[in-house]
Amino acid sequence: MSGSGVERGQRAVFCGLTGIIWLHRKIQDAFFLIVGSRTCAHLMQSAAGVMVFAEPRFATAIIDERDLAGLADANAELDRIVKQLLARRPDIKLLFLVGSCPSEVIKLDLSRAAHRLSTQFSPAVRVLNYSGSGIETTFTQGEDACLSALVPDLPAADREQPANLLIVGALADVVEDQMRAVFAAMGISRVQFLPPRRSTQMPAIGPGTRYLLAQPFLADTARALEERSARRIDAPFPLGADGTSAWFKAAADAFGVDAGRFERATDAGRQRARGALGRYRELLAGKRIFFFPDSQLEIPLARFLAAELGMQILEIGTPYLHRAHMACELTALPAATPIVEGPHLDKQLDRCRELKPDLVVCGLGLANPLEALGIATKWSIELVFTPIQGFEQAADLAELFARPLVRRTRLVA
């Protein structure tokens, strides 16, 4: 790889609050209370409304004029709202107070509030806090902030116990189950996931913990884990047949699994994935793709599309570049792939229009305007919500990129 540059200008990325859309489904007894404005509430509703209207485990405490004018004590107001909320939802065991731009600008101290409320409601409910604000976090960084808030509270692993493996980053339950089976076949049985499905199943960590990132946007979580003496296993991300294989291999090496056993544990999955990808390779090879900066998945996805499907990468935009976590990915990218860190929306749009890619990966706000220009698009948000990791999902992932192109060949009118 090479050709990376930095741009600064208008961004068109969600803020970290958006992570709540999948996190609140993942941790089934957790509730996310955003302390923010009507804008924050409206963002959640617009980005998630259609998907999770049924039974959200999130809500917004909307700050109003009285709070700002000091007519109401914001902390007392927050306590009142939390009480009201917990009375209505006795099933909640873990409550996140989620900071927003307004709560940060007015310096509302949510960590003190969380501490105060935790004491008040323990042991029934634990209260933690993190910030999903748009001035601090982009889109998937909200998950990073949430997970790193969990880390200091994780139980300490027993020093006598052998090493354990921690998989970090929210994954679909089905993907977790598949991964657990592969690790078991390799003889790694002490595997845990962060975040867990229930707040009562928090993984234990300590100096014997090796962790493997399943998502590419977890810089703060990694730092917090290191502070608890856990050590990272360097690996690419588990996207595609080869990516997934290398990801498992990194764990195998760290846990001293011999080559034969690794092969036996992964061979069937890898072969299945490669076979299934073949069909999509025919459709996608040589097609030109352009990434707008959005989810942080851009670099691993581009690596997968180039290496395993033969697509041509025109430009990778990424909100920010974490070189250490991306090291394996960057070396696997084709030479001279242009990477642009930090967006400048209008300039990126200019380049995109000029290059006329076959496919563009972008946020929801840009998709239809690009389609109207005759450019096929894939929403990046779908790549965050869909199970795409692991061997069995490699072809599903390829299909997501093939579908917009196949659709165009079908429509005649």
Add this chain to the structure above:
Amino acid sequence: MQLTVWTYEGPPHVGAMRIATAMRGVHYVLHAPQGDTYADLLFTMIERLPRRPPVTYTTFQARDLGGDTAGLFQRAAREAYERFQPQALLVGASCTAELIQDDPGGLARALELPIPVVPLDLSSYQKKENWGAAETFYRLVRAMASPAAPPRGTPRPARAPGIKARCNVLGPTALGFRHRDDLVAVREILDRLGVEVAVTAPLDASPADLARLGDADFNVVLYPEIARPAADWLGRTFDQPAVVTPPIGLGATREFIAEVARLAGVDPAPALAAASRAAWYSRSVDSNYLTGKRVFVFGDATHAIAAARIAADELGFTVAGLGSYTRELAREVRDAAARHGIEALITDDYLQVEAQIAELQPELVLGTQMERHIAKRLGIPCAVISAPVHVQDYPARYSPQMGFEGANVIFDTWVHPLMMGLEEHLLTMFRDDFEFHDDAPPSHLGPAPAPATASKSTPAPTPAAADAFPWHADAEKELAKIPFFVRGKARRNTERFARERSVPVITVETLYDAKAHFSR
């Protein structure tokens, strides 16, 4: 602070975006953090506009806060001007930027751009989307039309004989509930009357168009939520009267035509002559079963008031509840509710609306997408009459709410979710048929799952569960024979009847006594 699960309106700057996006030649520079760019998807995904809203967000970050957010704003404004070459620039702040007090208006003026710059002060912590749209439209209209204003108190010169009357049509925006189709329907009425349209705004208007608003003889206000402040100002400044009855429903459409004809000095007959299918369908014998069905109405003020009137006067329903989230027009909604002998529910708290629907157990809910979800949970048929909008509220076919065609669309939309006449009877007679039983939805709506019994997700307990009244087992069984869509009401009425008479346990006798007592 207010605990909010779902909101009926976005923040006021989204209202401003609805104006900017509706128009041509306007650009909006919004001082806001990156997450606020989600608002673009309202227009590109929900309304499926093929272009981005004309909005530049400064997307300042925490690291800018100590430094020069004002400089960032000015750079963004200058770049936006150079790139998009608008005729007028709107500038303002979202909720977060409002707190850092950078004064976008002053900063933009200091750039000395050669176009009008209209600063917006939208009080994000107090006001909401529709207010923001109204304020933005008013500010823009004032900024553009003021130069042509005659001295205060100048009466309008009389129209020369032989010159056609001209009006402005005010109110339709981007992201409106059927605004684009309504506009077509209204233009058709004006055409039939021989009234010319001078300017339609904000939809499809440019700032230059706004500058000639004063030329028209009068204004037609389609959505008071959005256009009333601007129309009031035009009235004061140019002595332009306004038609303020939105033509939603047959009665309102006829009134609208009469009003326009009066102001234009033309004969209303050609427009009134349009045949209405809805009027005949409602009188057809098949519609007898609609009589007295209890409906609950909730939406923005314009659509809720109109819906209540249509429900009562044009379909023969009974309006059991009426409410709106439009606080700015609360008085109008209260007056309308009083005409139906009920008290209006003015709230933007979705949980309160849910509680009232659960309590009233209506047979049909006419509401927004939120009420649609409430109704679904409670197993009550529902039709959507108002924003907040959903992608389904942008049908591919022409489906206005206004004018005679709008009345036809409304008839179909509201009647469709209900059991058809004979089906309702058959259900009552053969309620134990294994396929055709009372938990089955109307057969033309397909094999949907049985209506959800109040699910665990219902945040507010239904009153029935809150203070359960003792029922004799036989009475419960008898109650179960009543079709589900009236069972809730029967239970409620019987319990009220029993409570009033201090009956300790409800028996089959009590059930039929109550039925006789309440029968209409």
